[in-house]
Amino acid sequence: MPSRDRIFSRIRHNLGRGPLEGEAAQALKARIEGHAPNIVPKRTNIPHKEQVNLFQAKAEALAATVARISSFDDVPEALRDYLTAHNLATRIKMSPDKSLDSLPFDKTPMLEIKRGAAAPEDEVSLTPAFAGIAETGTLCMASSPETPSTLNFLPENHVVVIKASQITGTLEDSWERLRKTYGAGNLPRTVNFISGPSRTADIEQTLIMGAHGPRRLHILIVDDGPQD
Known part of the structure; x- marks a missing residue:
């Protein structure tokens, strides 16, 4: 098993759940691909x-x-x-x-x-x-x-x-x-x-x-x- 999959498998195990499916999986995918910014300070909103x-x-x-x-x-x-x-x-x-x-x-x-x-x-x-x-x-x-x-x-x-x-x-x-x-x-x-x-x-x-x-x-x- 690749290292990435082993890490995610251990995280899921500690959370007591398996891989996300259905709407939950789609919501996670959309969040990751959306790259929504965090709070942006107004001091940079300048010319x-x-x-x-x-x-x-x-x-x-x-x-x-x-x-x-x-x-x-x-x-x-x-x-x-x-x-x-x-x-x-x-x-x-x-x-x-x-x-x-x-x-x-x-x-x-x-x-x-x-x-x-x-x-x-x-x-x-x-x-x-x-x-x-x-x-x-x-x-x-x-x-x-x-x-x-x-x-x-x-x-x-x-x-x-x-x-x-x-x-x-x-x-x-x-x-x-x-x-x-x-x-x-x-x-x-x-x-x-x-x-x-x-x-x-x-x-x-x-x-x-x-x-x-x-x-x-x-x-x-x-x-x-x-x-x-």
């Missing part, structure tokens, strides 16, 4: 330009840094400026995602770009985001061979490129976009929600940055016009 501003404010409140740029062509120079400001190495491990293929790194020949999954020696990663959530300043990151999750967590410095049009109001909006992009039942193997750099205060309530992931998170918002 998209204000959602982008809210996303930035929330992200910065969580210790991320944010820069606004006018086009993808500005990414290499913005990345160079960030590395210089923090005295970081100019070796970058970049996602092999096709959305980054056209970045004009010939403008910044001092940057050494390698592509692929992160390795222990990588200090800085550059990745695209799938979506941004204005409600909480959170990045939604979808895993794939082109967007390996190791780039989100292994290097101590994570730089993320996101288009303004990818910023949505709520968590529910990001899941709806995932289902629309990948198709129901065909979601990425891993979806990570990242709110600021890694931190913990588990030990004596002392805040430690970079405990389980990057010490720094820098977000480049590309102004590509209004949301679709």
Whole structure:
């Protein structure tokens, strides 16, 4: 018996019932496929330009840094400026995602770009985001061979490129976009929600940055016009 069936069988056993049938089964199926949102805060019911501003404010409140740029062509120079400001190495491990293929790194020949999954020696990663959530300043990151999750967590410095049009109001909006992009039942193997750099205060309530992931998170918002 597959693991999924064994789990459901044990749950049914503990509930003292068998599989649902008839109207009860149809009602459950409709509920699962309906994807009804939970309570949505009114603060996200604002024009998209204000959602982008809210996303930035929330992200910065969580210790991320944010820069606004006018086009993808500005990414290499913005990345160079960030590395210089923090005295970081100019070796970058970049996602092999096709959305980054056209970045004009010939403008910044001092940057050494390698592509692929992160390795222990990588200090800085550059990745695209799938979506941004204005409600909480959170990045939604979808895993794939082109967007390996190791780039989100292994290097101590994570730089993320996101288009303004990818910023949505709520968590529910990001899941709806995932289902629309990948198709129901065909979601990425891993979806990570990242709110600021890694931190913990588990030990004596002392805040430690970079405990389980990057010490720094820098977000480049590309102004590509209004949301679709």
